[in-house]
Amino acid sequence: MHPELEKMKKEDNIFTIPLAGLPFGHTDYQYVIDDKFFEERDYSEVKKGVVNLHLGVEKMETMFVLTLKFDGKVVLQCDRCGDDYEQALANSAEVYLKYGAEKGDEDEDVIIITKNDSEFDLSDLIYEYIILSLPIHRTHDDESLCNQEVLAKLHNFSQSEAENEEEEETPWKQMMKDLKNRIDK
Numbered sequence: 553m554h555p556e557l558e559k560m561k562k563e564d565n566i567f568t569i570p571l572a573g574l575p576f577g578h579t580d581y582q583y584v585i586d587d588k589f590f591e592e593r594d595y596s597e598v599k600k601g602v603v604n605l606h607l608g609v610e611k612m613e614t615m616f617v618l619t620l621k622f623d624g625k626v627v628l629q630c631d632r633c634g635d636d637y638e639q640a641l642a643n644s645a646e647v648y649l650k651y652g653a654e655k656g657d658e659d660e661d662v663i664i665i666t667k668n669d670s671e672f673d674l675s676d677l678i679y680e681y682i683i684l685s686l687p688i689h690r691t692h693d694d695e696s697l698c699n700q701e702v703l704a705k706l707h708n709f710s711q712s713e714a715e716n717e718e719e720e721e722t723p724w725k726q727m728m729k730d731l732k733n734r735i736d737k
């Protein structure tokens with residue numbers, strides 16, 4: 553194991569790259585991102601998962617080129633039935649840490665660091681790329697894998713909705729319907 557990696561493992565945040573301490577050239581890191589990573593983020597819609605991350609760091613005179621490759625599975629809530637399901641994911645990204653006068657994001661993939669930065673915390677970036685790799689429609693692969701009981705209930709509900717619509721609409725009825733819809737969500 554690389555001595556820097558050895559050292560990082562002992563620290564709380566293993567996703568911190570020791571910018572100053574790294575030798576010039578290429579260094580590889582291998583991480584396994586697990587439930588703890590997601591649980592630490594209260595705002596995370598992903599609560600569980602196992603994601604392998606391969607990180608390559610190329611240290612040069614004026615910048616660092618980071619290559620991130622993810623693959624794994626996370627647990628998400630199905631949009632169709634509401635049950636949890638496992639979503640496979642794979643993604644790769646290239647990020648540049650460039651030395652500049654002032655810290656900041658130049659654009660999506662270019663982050664400006666200063667010569668005073670001796671390390672760089674990657675964890676937010678890693679989280680962002682995992683979320684970015686998730687599909688917009690989050691459902692079980694096939695409807696047959698969904699919670700059939702819930703689907704049946706939803707089906708019955710939308711049928712009685714349709715029947716109700718034949719009755720005369722009053723503002724009061726409309727309001728109750730809206731309310732019902734909101735509660736069911």
Ligand SMILES: [Zn+2]
Nearest residue numbers: 630633692698
């Ligand atoms: Zn489902």
